[in-house]
Amino acid sequence: MSATLNHRITGEGAPLILLHGVFGALENLGAIARQFQRELQVHGLDLRNHGSSFHADAMDYPSMAGDVLAYMDEQGLDKASLLGHSMGGKVAMQVALQAPERVEKLIVADIAPVSYKPGHDAILEGMKQVDLTCVRSRRDADKQLAEFVEVPGVRQFLLMNLERIPQEEQTKGSPVYRWRLNLEAIDACYDNLAAAPEAGTPYMGPVLFLKGADSAYIQEKHREEINRLFPAAQVQVIEGTGHWLHTEKTDTFVALSQQFLNGQDGD
Numbered sequence: 001m002s003a004t005l006n007h008r009i010t011g012e013g014a015p016l017i018l019l020h021g022v023f024g025a026l027e028n029l030g031a032i033a034r035q036f037q038r039e040l041q042v043h044g045l046d047l048r049n050h051g052s053s054f055h056a057d058a059m060d061y062p063s064m065a066g067d068v069l070a071y072m073d074e075q076g077l078d079k080a081s082l083l084g085h086s087m088g089g090k091v092a093m094q095v096a097l098q099a100p101e102r103v104e105k106l107i108v109a110d111i112a113p114v115s116y117k118p119g120h121d122a123i124l125e126g127m128k129q130v131d132l133t134c135v136r137s138r139r140d141a142d143k144q145l146a147e148f149v150e151v152p153g154v155r156q157f158l159l160m161n162l163e164r165i166p167q168e169e170q171t172k173g174s175p176v177y178r179w180r181l182n183l184e185a186i187d188a189c190y191d192n193l194a195a196a197p198e199a200g201t202p203y204m205g206p207v208l209f210l211k212g213a214d215s216a217y218i219q220e221k222h223r224e225e226i227n228r229l230f231p232a233a234q235v236q237v238i239e240g241t242g243h244w245l246h247t248e249k250t251d252t253f254v255a256l257s258q259q260f261l262n263g264q265d266g267d
Helices: 026-036 061-074 086-100 121-128 136-146 153-160 183-188 190-194 220-229 251-259
Strands: 007-010 015-019 041-045 080-085 103-109 163-166 175-178 207-212 234-240
Touching: 007 026, 015 026, 015 061, 015 086, 026 041, 026 080, 026 251, 041 061, 061 086, 086 103, 103 251, 121 136, 121 153, 121 183, 136 153, 136 163, 190 234, 207 251, 220 234, 234 251
Parallel strands: 015 041, 015 080, 080 103, 103 207, 207 234
Antiparallel strands: 007 041, 163 175
16 A cells, blocks of 8 residues: 555645544544635645555654655645644644654644543444444444443544445455554554654744643643743633534634634734
8 A cells, every 4th residue: 555645635825734633534624624725725634544544553653744744745845834633733743843844833733742641442442342244334333332432422433434345345244344444553552642742852933732621631731841842832722622622613723723824813
């Protein structure tokens, strides 16, 4: 499989690269992409082992940042602004720390440059325990997954990764569905994803951290590390939102991001 990241380019203008979170894909940022594309050239990416991008055994922030930089080289982008949510935010931060000259501006959605305790054990176990030989519909998979993941909305999100195997690839008695993400690699490398980006020289460019008011991913105790690695960072809080702030209040999220990208004071 090609080592080029699967991508979708829409709109015209200055380039903005969107990076999704763990278990996600570029479609998860589709609502904000549709708004940004009115003014910008939006590059939605599937990160390695996610969506329709290539599978690889290695999965850590330096390698994932390298994928984004390789994509920029392929597209002839000397410099771009980056927006990443959760895991994608850590990838975006890693790109800025690793190759600051390639990043115009950086927007990080509800994640800090710190290590987190494992928080997806039930999800990983549930996805691994789904018996795909018994799945003939998404409903079948949902019933199995419900034993491990209680919230229906979370299951819906995870089941976006379930794809029907093309008829010509099926054999009698074989599964009809498969996971399109590389579940085995994500599980094996999960500690790398929970870790902080690897810090080099601080990124001195403009950075906006967007925090969901009801989310605990960015805490006051993280401010010191944010300021150390990103001295020009500002933090904006979106009230009435949790970790999925970009879907819960899309218009507010995009408005704050556009103010920042346009060089306007968001205070």
